[in-house]
Amino acid sequence: xxxxxxxxxQRGLIREIPIFRLLLGMCxxxxxxxxxxxxxxxxxxATAVLICSxxxxxxxxNYFPAQVRIPCFIVVIATFVTMVDMMMEAFVPALYExxxxxxxxxxxxxxxxxxxEAFAGKRPVLRxxxxxxxxxxxxxxxxxxxxxxxxxxxxxxxxxxxxxxxxRLFGDNYQPMLIFALPPGAFIALGLLLGMVNYIxxxxxxx
Amino acid sequence: xxxxxxxxxxxxxxGLTSAALxxxxxxxxxxxxxxxxxxxxxxxxxxxxxxxESFETKAEENGDSFDLIYDSAGNxxxxxxxxxxxxxxxxxxxxxxxxxEGIILGLxxxxxSETPGIGDVITxxxxxxxxxxxxHEDPLQPGEDVDLVSGATxxxxxxxxxxxxxxxxxxxxxxxxxxEIFDITVVPDGTFQGVAAGGQGDIVVEVVVEGGRLVEIKxxxxxxxxxxxxxxxxxxxxxxxxxxKLEVDVSTGATASAEGIVNAVRNAxxxxxxxGEGEQR
Numbered sequence: 001x002x003x004x005x006x007x008x009x010q011r012g013l014i015r016e017i018p019i020f021r022l023l024l025g026m027c028x029x030x031x032x033x034x035x036x037x038x039x040x041x042x043x044x045x046a047t048a049v050l051i052c053s054x055x056x057x058x059x060x061x062n063y064f065p066a067q068v069r070i071p072c073f074i075v076v077i078a079t080f081v082t083m084v085d086m087m088m089e090a091f092v093p094a095l096y097e098x099x100x101x102x103x104x105x106x107x108x109x110x111x112x113x114x115x116x117e118a119f120a121g122k123r124p125v126l127r128x129x130x131x132x133x134x135x136x137x138x139x140x141x142x143x144x145x146x147x148x149x150x151x152x153x154x155x156x157x158x159x160x161x162x163x164x165x166x167x168r169l170f171g172d173n174y175q176p177m178l179i180f181a182l183p184p185g186a187f188i189a190l191g192l193l194l195g196m197v198n199y200i201x202x203x204x205x206x207x
Numbered sequence: 208x209x210x211x212x213x214x215x216x217x218x219x220x221x222g223l224t225s226a227a228l229x230x231x232x233x234x235x236x237x238x239x240x241x242x243x244x245x246x247x248x249x250x251x252x253x254x255x256x257x258x259x260e261s262f263e264t265k266a267e268e269n270g271d272s273f274d275l276i277y278d279s280a281g282n283x284x285x286x287x288x289x290x291x292x293x294x295x296x297x298x299x300x301x302x303x304x305x306x307x308e309g310i311i312l313g314l315x316x317x318x319x320s321e322t323p324g325i326g327d328v329i330t331x332x333x334x335x336x337x338x339x340x341x342x343h344e345d346p347l348q349p350g351e352d353v354d355l356v357s358g359a360t361x362x363x364x365x366x367x368x369x370x371x372x373x374x375x376x377x378x379x380x381x382x383x384x385x386x387e388i389f390d391i392t393v394v395p396d397g398t399f400q401g402v403a404a405g406g407q408g409d410i411v412v413e414v415v416v417e418g419g420r421l422v423e424i425k426x427x428x429x430x431x432x433x434x435x436x437x438x439x440x441x442x443x444x445x446x447x448x449x450x451x452k453l454e455v456d457v458s459t460g461a462t463a464s465a466e467g468i469v470n471a472v473r474n475a476x477x478x479x480x481x482x483g484e485g486e487q488r
Binding site: 075082 | 222
């Protein structure tokens with residue numbers, strides 16, 4: 001029995017990690033990973049929405065008429081996103097300002113709608129919860145890896161841009177490679193990471 | 208039919224539940240957000256005016272607002288502007304603190320969407336510090352007493368221009384400084400040409416003066432963005448002729464072009480006065 005949950009969990013985290021294996025939810029990933037703090041904040045926000053929406057959608061799955069299930073999913077997701085949006089503005093204003101438009105845009109994050117349609121809409125509550133946890137963690141891991149690469153090279157810091165937490169890796173005279181902080185650098189870094197992940201998965205024979 | 212009603216009802220119920228939940232969360236977080244914004248702003252004011260006790264907000268039509276800052280005895284300490292300015296990537300919002308002498312105490316960028324790593328130099332201390340101590344009488348022109356940042360000319364230039372206009376506006380509108388008025392009556396009759404920089408290169412104007420009055424203002428040459436230029440021409444010349452002064456309201460949505468036209472007219476009239484004096488000698 002626990003084997004099922006373990007499988008649900010590791011599917012999102014390893015085998016079908018959404019960013020690196022399914023290439024889902026790319027827009028916020030490319031946009032906010034200029035700093036590690038932004039990446040982690042975005043990951044946590046999206047994961048909270050994913051877990052909540054998976055739970056509710058799975059619990060109510062028998063009440064959603066098949067013809068209008070997608071609008072139902074979207075309303076549920078949008079409700080949680082708006083809640084997260086308001087709470088972030090109230091309690092973590094600095095992060096809220098930096099993530100800006102990408103918080104409301106979690107509504108259209110393909111990972112969340114994808115999990116609702118492919119998993120939570122058909123399966124019991126507990127399994128959906130585990131699935132949400134796994135996929136959310138997978139999303140956070142991918143964001144952290146990408147943000148680490150981009151922030152180190154593109155800004156020369158870790159945990160910036162707030163000067164109180166920022167660790168300057170290469171001293172004050174380091175001239176950062178700006179392109180990694182800009183959109184083209186996001187694509188380049190993601191492309192290189194995808195290549196690496198594919199290579200590792202092939203070597204370890206994970207399918 | 209029954210099927211359609213069932214679907215509609217289901218969606219309606221879901222929407223209703225969602226709205227109810229969101230109302231609840233909003234009632235909870237709304238006051239916290241409001242409170243935080245207010246205390247943030249008071250802190251900003253206090254960092255420039257430590258004796259602040261109260262302030263009075265004057266909102267203007269173009270979205271800017273100016274707060275008159277008072278101490279506990281009711282004396283005016285200065286003015287804090289919250290100013291919106293178009294930059295390279297979108298609207299830049301910033302605070303500008305000016306004391307009662309019309310001297311800039313400091314400015315702080317609140318929000319912007321300039322290019323990360325390029326245009327966001329406007330938030331750097333080294334760029335913002337150059338304004339401190341400048342007054343409404345200083346030229347505040349790039350290259351004269353303040354510096355642009357190369358590579359971010361648009362972003363830094365728009366801030367410099369906006370600070371120049373705003374500090375002048377604060378001085379004349381809220382601090383009772385008399386605006387310097389160009390005396391048109393001393394200009395000899397004739398037709399004069401003048402030139403000044405607009406938003407995209409030089410603007411050349413021709414001004415006709417008769418009996419110390421502006422009669423006609425024509426733009427002869429300009430390279431402005433057409434969609435922007437129509438916002439300030441012919442409205443700005445019309446304003447100058449109607450009010451018979453150069454110090455007209457230049458907030459048109461294309462402020463750089465509007466200022467360019469005004470400066471070109473000023474240039475023409477200044478040259479006319481110089482030439483007139485030369486002839487008399």
